[in-house]
Amino acid sequence: MGVEIAPWQAPPASLLIGTGDLHLWRFRTDISARTADTLRQSLSADECARADRFINPRHQLRFIAARYRLRRTLAGYLKYLPASIVFTNSQQGKPSLGKEHRSDINFNLSHSGDWAVLAVTSGPDVGVDVEEIVVKDNVQPLTDYAFNEVEKTLFSAFPPARKQRGFYRLWTAKEARLKMLGIGLGEMKKEIMPGFGCFFVPAKGYVAAVAVTCQVARIIRYHDAMN
Numbered sequence: 001m002g003v004e005i006a007p008w009q010a011p012p013a014s015l016l017i018g019t020g021d022l023h024l025w026r027f028r029t030d031i032s033a034r035t036a037d038t039l040r041q042s043l044s045a046d047e048c049a050r051a052d053r054f055i056n057p058r059h060q061l062r063f064i065a066a067r068y069r070l071r072r073t074l075a076g077y078l079k080y081l082p083a084s085i086v087f088t089n090s091q092q093g094k095p096s097l098g099k100e101h102r103s104d105i106n107f108n109l110s111h112s113g114d115w116a117v118l119a120v121t122s123g124p125d126v127g128v129d130v131e132e133i134v135v136k137d138n139v140q141p142l143t144d145y146a147f148n149e150v151e152k153t154l155f156s157a158f159p160p161a162r163k164q165r166g167f168y169r170l171w172t173a174k175e176a177r178l179k180m181l182g183i184g185l186g187e188m189k190k191e192i193m194p195g196f197g198c199f200f201v202p203a204k205g206y207v208a209a210v211a212v213t214c215q216v217a218r219i220i221r222y223h224d225a226m227n
């Protein structure tokens with residue numbers, strides 16, 4: 001689509017996002033229990049309660065890592081402390097910055113396996129989805145459930161050897177668009193024409209897609225290693 005996409009790079013010390021920019025972040029979420037104990041001090045009481053509801057300890061660690069990274073990254077743009085970030089959730093659960101921040105920054109987070117991705121814009125609504133590629137033997141029923149006629153036609157055009165990858169591409173693009181609008185997976189069959197959408201690969205074995213309500217001019221990708 002002619003948009004300049006920078007390679008993954010370390011973030012600058014001072015974060016700024018310009019009009020027309022889309023920032024994509026990737027972080028690992030496979031942290032130790034000890035690290036999680038430290039990071040959860042920056043989470044809200046609600047987030048800690050959510051973390052405590054995970055039965056699988058690995059899922060709990062991933063959740064804490066992703067929410068901390070979300071806070072820390074937004075804190076970088078807003079020049080706040082991670083613990084001071086206030087979120088508000090839409091009726092369908094899409095988080096955005098609380099009004100007290102008086103900021104145009106929009107964001108969306110997704111996690112799968114050991115990775116999380118975060119998309120940030122300076123205004124337009126954004127949705128992102130990452131999926132770890134796991135060979136599925138039920139792609140056909142899933143496509144019947146989730147895809148509309150146009151997407152089913154696109155899926156059927158993939159040769160057998162590329163069906164799995166094709167499924168993940170269509171799925172992530174779809175979920176990113178739903179998340180851009182802040183609606184749930186229950187509305188999978190809806191047809192949504194995004195202003196802008198693209199795929200990216202956050203790590204080997206993962207695929208991700210982002211959707212933004214309008215065309216972006218530039219995509220900058222940041223890799224924030226845990227420290």
Ligand SMILES: CC(C)(COP(=O)(O)OP(=O)(O)OC[C@H]1O[C@@H](n2cnc3c(N)ncnc32)[C@H](O)[C@@H]1OP(=O)(O)O)[C@@H](O)C(=O)NCCC(=O)NCCS
Nearest residue numbers: 091092093094095109110111129130179182183184185186
């Ligand atoms: C949004 C949704 C598609 C995400 O699915 P998923 O593949 O499990 O998760 P992802 O990792 O891609 O995204 C999760 C993140 O998206 C964000 N999110 C949550 N709800 C969202 C929504 N409706 N739209 C956009 N983003 C949303 C959150 O940041 C969440 O991260 P968190 O779990 O750390 O809070 C799915 O949860 C859904 O269908 N939600 C709608 C539920 C609903 O209808 N609720 C009604 C009343 S609560």
